[in-house]
Amino acid sequence: MAPHTAHETIPLDSGWEFKQGNRDSKNEYLPANNVPTEVHRDLLKNGKIADPFIDLNELSVRWIADETWTYRTSFTTPDHYSADTRAEQKTVLRFEGLDTFASVYLNGQPILESDNMLIEHRVDVAGKLYARDDKNGINKENELEIVFESARKRGLKLVEDHPEHRFIVHQTEVTRGPVRKAQYHWGWDWGPLLLTAGPWRPISLETYVARIEDVWLEYHLSDDLARATGKAWVKTPGSVDDVTIQIRKISSPKEKLGVTENAVIDFQGQCVQGIAEYEFDIPVELWWPSGYGEQTLYVLEAQVQPKSPDNASGGNFASHRVSKTVGFRKTELIQEQDDIGTSFYFRINNTDIFAGGSCWIPTDSFLSQVTPERYRDWIKLADEGNQAMIRVWGGGIYEPNAFYDACDKLGILVWQDFMFACANYPAYPAYLASVEEEARQNVRRLRNHPSIVIWAGNNEDYQIVERYGLEYRYEEDKDPQSWLKTDFPARYIYEYLLPKVISEETKGVPYHPSSPFxxxxxxxxxxxxxxxxxxxxxxxxxxxxxxxxxxxxxxxxVSEFGMEAYPHLSTLEKCVTEDKDRYPGSMAMDFRNKAIGHERRLVSYVAENFRIRYDLPNFTHLTQVMQSDAITWAYKSWRRQWGTKGKRQCGGVLVWQLNDCWPTMSWAVVDYYLTPKPAYYAIKRSMQPIVVGVTRKFNDWTMRHADDLWKRDTSHIDMRQVWTDVEFDAWVASSKTESLRGKLELKTFSIASGQEGSWRREFDVAVEPNGTTEVVKGCKIEPPTPSDPDSPFKPSKADPFVIYAVLTIGGQAIATDVSWPDPIKYLDFSDRGVAVEYSDSNSSITVTVSKPVKGFVFEEKERVRLSDNGFDLVPGESKEVYIDSALEGTYAPEYRYVGI
Structure with a gap:
C-alpha cells in the first residue's frame, strides 16, 4: 500500500470570482486575480474602475470602501480523502490573511468569522467536504465563499458600541481606531485613502496525519561568543513516533542560499504532549550586521514521523518536514546613565553599532501584488545605501517572511513596531483577545530572524496622551488592571500585554514601549x-x-525626522498624465501630496534656501537638493554625536521614510518605483565606513526663531555675517573597529572665480575606531576681502567660498566633504564650467567643473542604478558615476545643478 501523505498543501489560488454585495446579491460574478488579491485590483482587472494611482482617480474609487464584496471558488476533494482515512487524517483550510471582516462559507455552511487582517486562521473541515466517488466518476466540487463587509462601516458601529472609550485618531477618520487592519489604508500624510478588502494573503487546503506547527531556537552565547547553548523546539499537534532536528550551516548567505555543510546538530527523539525539545551546546559562527562581519546563517530543520495506527488500514505514513533559516547573534539595547542622561544604542555581538538607516512603510497600497523579489530589491537598495537599520512602522503590517529573509541575508537590522499608530486604542475584552492572538502569532513567526533586534509597542501613541491630557500616572499607578479603567487603556497593551508576549515567546530581543518613548x-x-x-x-x-x-x-x-521632496520627473510623468497638470501647485499635484500644509511648507523651505524656479523640472530639482541638504545636515552631525565608547550621545538616526506606497511626492528618499532621490545618496555618503565632516557655524538669516541657542536682541541681521563670519568644525567618523592613521586637508575655493584661496591647513589624524575623531573646533577663517564695517556693504565686492575637506589614508583619498555658506540663494552660480563625459560603453560618467557646483543631479529612471547622485563638486576634482541600467539602448541622463 502506498503511504498516506503526512502533510500536503493544495494552494487554492486560482478560479476565483468576485461580486459586489453579499452571497444573496443578484450582481454578476466577475473573474478575480489569483489569490492573494484585493478588490481594487480585481475591479481594475475587469475595467470597472480607473487606476487609483493615476491623476485624481483615487477620488473615483472611494465608494468601494462602503460596499460588501463576495469572493468564491471551487475545488475538488483530495483523492486520499475518504471514509477510510478521515478518522486518521486532518483536513484544514488555512487562511493566511483575510482583509478584514470576513465570513467564510464552505458548501453553504458557515465555518469562520474573522475580524483581524493581521492574523491567520486554520479551520478543520474534515467531514465538511463532499466525499469522493471515484468508482462512478462523480466528484462534486466544493464551493468556498468569503463575504467581506465594509471595514469602515464596521468601524463606525464599533465606535458606537463602545461609548465608554474616548476614540482619538490622527491623520484619518475615527473608524480605524477599533479595527485591526493596516491603519494606513485609511490614508496618511503620504498615502491615499484606499480601504481594501479581500483575501490578501494565500489560502490553501492542508491534509495531514501529523504536521509540524512550529520549530524554533532559544539560545545563549558564551562570553567569547564562540558557542551557543540552548534548546531547539518542535511543536506538533499530531501524534508522532519520533522527531528529527538538524541545524546546518549555510554557505555564501550574502547573495543566495548555497549548499549546506555537515549538520551541527542531528537529534532524534520523542515528542511529549505535542512538544519535542533538544538541548544543545555547539560552536557557532556569528550573524553580523552588514559591514561588521559575515551574515552567517543556519538551517533549522525538523521532521516528524506519524505514529502507526492500531488498524492495518493506515499503517504506512510519510513524514512531514519543515525548515527555517536562523542566525546566532547577541543583541543588547544599552540604556546606561551618563553625563547627558540615559544612553540609547545597540550593541551587537559586543560591538557598538551606530544604527543609521530609515523607517519603512508598507511598500504598496495593494499589498497582494508585492513579490518576494520586490522586497529583496528594496532591502538590497538599503544595504547598498550603507543603511544599517530599517524600522517597520506601526501603521502598516507585520511584513511577510520575504522581507525579513532579505534583511537576514543582507545584514540589515530591523526595529519592529507592533501595529498601532497615532491613536488612543481601546482595550475592551474582545479587542484585547484579538490583539494578543495577533501579537503571539507574529512574534512566533518572526522570532528566529537574527535581523530583528527590537520590538516597540506602537508609533507615537504616547504623544496622544500628552496632547489630549489622558490619564497616565507612571510612577503612582503600577497596577495593569487599573489602567484598563482610565481613558488611556492601551497602556495595558503597551506596558503589560505586549512585553508579556515578548518575554514568553522570544528570547534575547529587547522591548521598548513606544516610538518615541x-x-x-x-x-x-x-x-x-x-x-x-x-x-x-x-x-x-x-x-x-x-x-x-x-x-x-x-x-x-532619532527614530524619525524628515524633509519632503518631489520624485524624479520620470515618476511624476507616470502618475500625472496631462501636460496641463504638470506644474507645481496644480490640482493634480497638490492632491497627490498628502502632507498637511505642504503648499506652504515645501515652498517656504525651498524659497528660504534657493532661488526659486517654479517650472516643474527646476522646482523638482530644487526640492530634491533641499531635501538632500537637510538629510546631510542631520546624518553627518548626528553621526558625529556617536562619539566614543562610553560617550554615545546619539545612537542612531532613521529618516522618515525610505519608501512610498504609491507614486507621489513625500518624505521618502526612494520613490514607489525604487528610483532613488538625491537624499538617498546623501545618506549613502554620510554612512560610509569612514567619513569626514566639515560644518560652519550657522547664522540664521531668516530671524524667525528665537530659542535659547540662537536668541538675538534684534530683528535684523547684519548680512555681512552670512559670508564673512566663518567659523567651522571638522571631524572624522569611522565604523571600523581598528585604529587608522591619515591626513586631513582643508582648503577653500572661491565660489565666484573657482580659484583656490590662500587659507589651507593639514592635520595628521589618528582615526578613533568605531567612533568620532574631533580634528578642528571653532576654527575661524578671515574673509578674503574684508569690508570696512563703517562703509556700505556691497555683495559684489565680497568673495564667498566653500570649505573643502579631504581625508587621505595610505595615500588614497577616502572621504571628502564640502561646506557652503548659507543661504545658497544669495550666491551667483553663473559660468560653472561643467564638463560631462561618457565612457565608450556608457557604463560611467565623469563630471568636472571649473567653479564650485551645488546639487548636481542626474535625472533617474526606473530600472537604472547610479553609484552616486545629487553631489557637490569643486575645481580640480573629477567625479565618476557608474551606471547599472536594465533599460534597452543607451542611457544618457539629463542633469541639473543649482543655477544651471
Missing amino acids: GNGKSSVLKVDPTVGDVHQWNVWHGEMKPYQLLPHMGGRF
Whole structure:
C-alpha cells in the first residue's frame, strides 16, 4: 500500500470570482486575480474602475470602501480523502490573511468569522467536504465563499458600541481606531485613502496525519561568543513516533542560499504532549550586521514521523518536514546613565553599532501584488545605501517572511513596531483577545530572524496622551488592571500585554514601549534629548525651524525626522498624465501630496534656501537638493554625536521614510518605483565606513526663531555675517573597529572665480575606531576681502567660498566633504564650467567643473542604478558615476545643478 501523505498543501489560488454585495446579491460574478488579491485590483482587472494611482482617480474609487464584496471558488476533494482515512487524517483550510471582516462559507455552511487582517486562521473541515466517488466518476466540487463587509462601516458601529472609550485618531477618520487592519489604508500624510478588502494573503487546503506547527531556537552565547547553548523546539499537534532536528550551516548567505555543510546538530527523539525539545551546546559562527562581519546563517530543520495506527488500514505514513533559516547573534539595547542622561544604542555581538538607516512603510497600497523579489530589491537598495537599520512602522503590517529573509541575508537590522499608530486604542475584552492572538502569532513567526533586534509597542501613541491630557500616572499607578479603567487603556497593551508576549515567546530581543518613548515620566514623553528615542518634527512640522539647526535638535536616538521632496520627473510623468497638470501647485499635484500644509511648507523651505524656479523640472530639482541638504545636515552631525565608547550621545538616526506606497511626492528618499532621490545618496555618503565632516557655524538669516541657542536682541541681521563670519568644525567618523592613521586637508575655493584661496591647513589624524575623531573646533577663517564695517556693504565686492575637506589614508583619498555658506540663494552660480563625459560603453560618467557646483543631479529612471547622485563638486576634482541600467539602448541622463 502506498503511504498516506503526512502533510500536503493544495494552494487554492486560482478560479476565483468576485461580486459586489453579499452571497444573496443578484450582481454578476466577475473573474478575480489569483489569490492573494484585493478588490481594487480585481475591479481594475475587469475595467470597472480607473487606476487609483493615476491623476485624481483615487477620488473615483472611494465608494468601494462602503460596499460588501463576495469572493468564491471551487475545488475538488483530495483523492486520499475518504471514509477510510478521515478518522486518521486532518483536513484544514488555512487562511493566511483575510482583509478584514470576513465570513467564510464552505458548501453553504458557515465555518469562520474573522475580524483581524493581521492574523491567520486554520479551520478543520474534515467531514465538511463532499466525499469522493471515484468508482462512478462523480466528484462534486466544493464551493468556498468569503463575504467581506465594509471595514469602515464596521468601524463606525464599533465606535458606537463602545461609548465608554474616548476614540482619538490622527491623520484619518475615527473608524480605524477599533479595527485591526493596516491603519494606513485609511490614508496618511503620504498615502491615499484606499480601504481594501479581500483575501490578501494565500489560502490553501492542508491534509495531514501529523504536521509540524512550529520549530524554533532559544539560545545563549558564551562570553567569547564562540558557542551557543540552548534548546531547539518542535511543536506538533499530531501524534508522532519520533522527531528529527538538524541545524546546518549555510554557505555564501550574502547573495543566495548555497549548499549546506555537515549538520551541527542531528537529534532524534520523542515528542511529549505535542512538544519535542533538544538541548544543545555547539560552536557557532556569528550573524553580523552588514559591514561588521559575515551574515552567517543556519538551517533549522525538523521532521516528524506519524505514529502507526492500531488498524492495518493506515499503517504506512510519510513524514512531514519543515525548515527555517536562523542566525546566532547577541543583541543588547544599552540604556546606561551618563553625563547627558540615559544612553540609547545597540550593541551587537559586543560591538557598538551606530544604527543609521530609515523607517519603512508598507511598500504598496495593494499589498497582494508585492513579490518576494520586490522586497529583496528594496532591502538590497538599503544595504547598498550603507543603511544599517530599517524600522517597520506601526501603521502598516507585520511584513511577510520575504522581507525579513532579505534583511537576514543582507545584514540589515530591523526595529519592529507592533501595529498601532497615532491613536488612543481601546482595550475592551474582545479587542484585547484579538490583539494578543495577533501579537503571539507574529512574534512566533518572526522570532528566529537574527535581523530583528527590537520590538516597540506602537508609533507615537504616547504623544496622544500628552496632547489630549489622558490619564497616565507612571510612577503612582503600577497596577495593569487599573489602567484598563482610565481613558488611556492601551497602556495595558503597551506596558503589560505586549512585553508579556515578548518575554514568553522570544528570547534575547529587547522591548521598548513606544516610538518615541523616554523613561515613562510624563515630562519626557515628548522630545527629550537626554533619554529614549525621539521623533524630531520641528523641522517641516511644528515650529518649521531651518533644517540647518538639526544638529542641535537630536537626541539619544532619532527614530524619525524628515524633509519632503518631489520624485524624479520620470515618476511624476507616470502618475500625472496631462501636460496641463504638470506644474507645481496644480490640482493634480497638490492632491497627490498628502502632507498637511505642504503648499506652504515645501515652498517656504525651498524659497528660504534657493532661488526659486517654479517650472516643474527646476522646482523638482530644487526640492530634491533641499531635501538632500537637510538629510546631510542631520546624518553627518548626528553621526558625529556617536562619539566614543562610553560617550554615545546619539545612537542612531532613521529618516522618515525610505519608501512610498504609491507614486507621489513625500518624505521618502526612494520613490514607489525604487528610483532613488538625491537624499538617498546623501545618506549613502554620510554612512560610509569612514567619513569626514566639515560644518560652519550657522547664522540664521531668516530671524524667525528665537530659542535659547540662537536668541538675538534684534530683528535684523547684519548680512555681512552670512559670508564673512566663518567659523567651522571638522571631524572624522569611522565604523571600523581598528585604529587608522591619515591626513586631513582643508582648503577653500572661491565660489565666484573657482580659484583656490590662500587659507589651507593639514592635520595628521589618528582615526578613533568605531567612533568620532574631533580634528578642528571653532576654527575661524578671515574673509578674503574684508569690508570696512563703517562703509556700505556691497555683495559684489565680497568673495564667498566653500570649505573643502579631504581625508587621505595610505595615500588614497577616502572621504571628502564640502561646506557652503548659507543661504545658497544669495550666491551667483553663473559660468560653472561643467564638463560631462561618457565612457565608450556608457557604463560611467565623469563630471568636472571649473567653479564650485551645488546639487548636481542626474535625472533617474526606473530600472537604472547610479553609484552616486545629487553631489557637490569643486575645481580640480573629477567625479565618476557608474551606471547599472536594465533599460534597452543607451542611457544618457539629463542633469541639473543649482543655477544651471
